[in-house]
Amino acid sequence: xxxxxxxxxxxxxxxxxxxxxxxxxxxxxxxxxxxxxxxxxxxxxxxxxxxxxxxxxxxxxxxxxxxxxxxxxxxxxxxxxxxxxxxxxxxxxxxxxxxxxxxxxxxxxxxxxxxxxxxxxxxxxxxxxxxxxxxxxxxxxxxxxxxxxxxxxxxxxxxxxxxxxxxxxxxxxxxxxxxxxxxxxxxxxxxxxxxxxxxxxxxxxxxxxxxxxxxxxxxxxxxxxxxxxxxxxxxxxxxxxxxx
Ligand code: GLP
Numbered sequence: 001x002x003x004x005x006x007x008x009x010x011x012x013x014x015x016x017x018x019x020x021x022x023x024x025x026x027x028x029x030x031x032x033x034x035x036x037x038x039x040x041x042x043x044x045x046x047x048x049x050x051x052x053x054x055x056x057x058x059x060x061x062x063x064x065x066x067x068x069x070x071x072x073x074x075x076x077x078x079x080x081x082x083x084x085x086x087x088x089x090x091x092x093x094x095x096x097x098x099x100x101x102x103x104x105x106x107x108x109x110x111x112x113x114x115x116x117x118x119x120x121x122x123x124x125x126x127x128x129x130x131x132x133x134x135x136x137x138x139x140x141x142x143x144x145x146x147x148x149x150x151x152x153x154x155x156x157x158x159x160x161x162x163x164x165x166x167x168x169x170x171x172x173x174x175x176x177x178x179x180x181x182x183x184x185x186x187x188x189x190x191x192x193x194x195x196x197x198x199x200x201x202x203x204x205x206x207x208x209x210x211x212x213x214x215x216x217x218x219x220x221x222x223x224x225x226x227x228x229x230x231x232x233x234x235x236x237x238x239x240x241x242x243x244x
Contacts, residue, residue: 006201010043034132059095067143068184073105103183132193140221144184153186203239210243
């Protein structure tokens with residue numbers, strides 16, 4: 001769906017999420033949200049915070065799983081996704097602490113594999129992700145599933161693409177500070193979500209959006225696997241829609 005701007009699209013996505021949260025509340029059930037970081041979802045989070053403050057939208061029945069985290073990464077570091085999520089969402093809403101899940105970038109390497117397995121398992125036990133938010137990187141990645149990632153990939157430790165590291169540089173003091181690795185939900189983990197909303201704003205995303213949506217399905221553009229998912233929506237602004 002092409003929106004006039006990021007604000008309009010983000011508002012719509014936030015409303016969709018809020019509606020599902022409220023429906024589940026009425027049924028006395030929980031809802032599982034898959035969350036993304038980066039600049040793309042920020043306005044969705046701002047809108048959700050506004051609805052919490054002004055319209056009494058409660059997050060008490062909400063369980064969240066974040067897509068990814070740098071590895072290694074301390075939660076209180078400036079660039080950590082834990083910090084990002086607190087700043088833009090969790091510190092401003094009434095979500096229960098125990099319902100928040102973000103891959104743990106502090107684990108010793110020998111524990112990572114089992115931890116990732118448990119991450120996917122926990123999602124499954126809770127009934128799967130109801131709504132998954134995604135951004136898209138210029139390499140075509142979703143989460144940190146870089147080119148070469150197949151749709152059989154589960155949550156795991158990955159190596160970051162050079163372009164992704166360059167794009168991340170804006171958040172780090174210098175190149176050597178950008179981690180070489182990250183933990184990410186796999187393509188398979190993402191595709192299990194019941195509904196997926198991918199957000200892409202700005203002309204710099206136009207090329208990769210076109211390749212993800214219109215070109216063949218290939219691990220060279222991991223986001224292209226979303227074409228196989230029956231309930232995925234791409235929300236773009238006019239800039240990001242330019243090559244479609
Ligand atoms: C990072 C995140 C991705 C995100 C991407 C795009 O690589 N791990 O999940 O989609 O950045 O970021 P932005 O939304 O700032 O363009």
